Amino acid sequence: MKRILLVALFVIVGGVLPAHASFDKAMQDYTEGNFAEAYRSFDALAAIGDYSSAFNIGVMYFRGEYVERDPVEAWAWMQLAASQSGAENMTQTAGKIFAKFPPGAQEAAQMRLEELMHSHGKDKLLADLNPVMLSDEECDIERTPLEKEPPxxxxxxxxxxxxxxxxxEYSVMPGGHVRDVTVAQSSADSFAKAAGESALSYRYEPAAVAEPTSGVKTAVTFNIAGPVGNKRRLVAELNEWKDKAEAGDPVAQYVYAYRLGVFRSFRKHMKGVDLEYRTANKWYLQAAQQGIPQAQFEIGRNMVMGRGxxxxxxxxxxxxxxxxxGGIPEAQKYLATSTGAMPEVERREHAIRWLKNAALNGHYFSGLLLAWELVSGPEQASEEELLLAEELVAAEPVDYFDRVRILxxxxxxxxxxxxFKTAQHLQQQAIDTAERLEWDLRDVNHRHETxxxxxxxxxxxxxxxxxEPELQQASVN
Known part of the structure; x- marks a missing residue:
């Protein structure tokens, strides 16, 4: 039986929504004996219809790897994968396991399979993972820019x-200033530096929200020829990617969708071009269904935030x-910082795990967030945690411009x-920087007092x- 399972385990069978590169990463963790990480990865991929991953969850239940050995649970996952993918080797393996169950176990296994079909069946996943598209007017979640001084x-x-x-890409605070300015793409470091530093002075209309509005994108162009020539260039570029997207190229579908989102900041110069979020979502979804992790992140974030x-x-x-x-650092950072009502101990463990992954992938901002998590817990940081945090904050910023957070x-x-002497000095520098940028100072002052x-x-x-109360009233008005 073990030999049969191993053969089936290494067969990659396309599911409803393939994620082959991500599956390979999960398999690498499995073969290296990192069963906890492998199980989490298989579970995440099974949730978007990768039935090779679902089958491997069954294998892990059958063998008792990371999870307790449970042949009934194992068969249910294997049979789910076999029935939804049509893979003959999976069907044969599941059938041999089922044949050895006594009648009571067979009944329990069938009941568990029905539960999995309701949560992970092909039709269910296609319904759940396809967003209900809405126009920009129906969403109305964008923050209104008031001032964007060109670099x-x-x-x-x-x-x-x-x-x-x-x-x-940056977050807009309730008061309207921006934080965590990051360069997602640039044609040269000099342009990136000029645009990133300029964005720190952006101002948006205040909003009565409880947390920052994240994932706001803006394109900045440096063009000697002027806006007319620039518009022609942008439209021609969009049309080129659109042609490739319509031909079925998943990478082009992602790039086209991403540029639609970015070029929203040029809407007043690009009248007649469909730059609505739902149009971008259509192409993100197609690319995500073909296993492009970057597109999976973008469509997922838009679904969470209700964009389009x-x-x-x-x-x-x-x-x-x-x-x-799939190794997308921005997605790993998002999971680390989107923990909802998770208990603090679990939240911190969850955040540190994902931030370490993102930091190892070279994501500077995640390394900064990781350093914060390591030292800001309720308990004193261990010597190992403190050493890692010191290494992370000593690194040179890469495509990140929020000096207040760094300080x-x-x-x-x-x-x-x-x-504490150094802490006070650095915190005072943060206060001075925030004052120059005319940012809300409450957070920085609380910490300085500490x-x-x-x-x-x-x-x-x-x-x-x-x-502040007066800003809340202004936002309502």
Missing amino acids: RYPRMELKRGRFGRVVL CKADVKNGLKWISAAAV ETKAAVAAAGAD YLRSEKWSGPYYYDIEL
């Missing part, structure tokens, strides 16, 4: 006559989890190591971000 053209690039483009579709947190997170398994994280790490008392900071980064 200064890098002198050297201007002399060379070079055209540049940068895609920024009805908000659906549960099923949006399924897509994001699959993207995280505050360094201050928190210093305080965790009982170096370090003055020679105490380390314990708790979340966004400790107190509600709008």
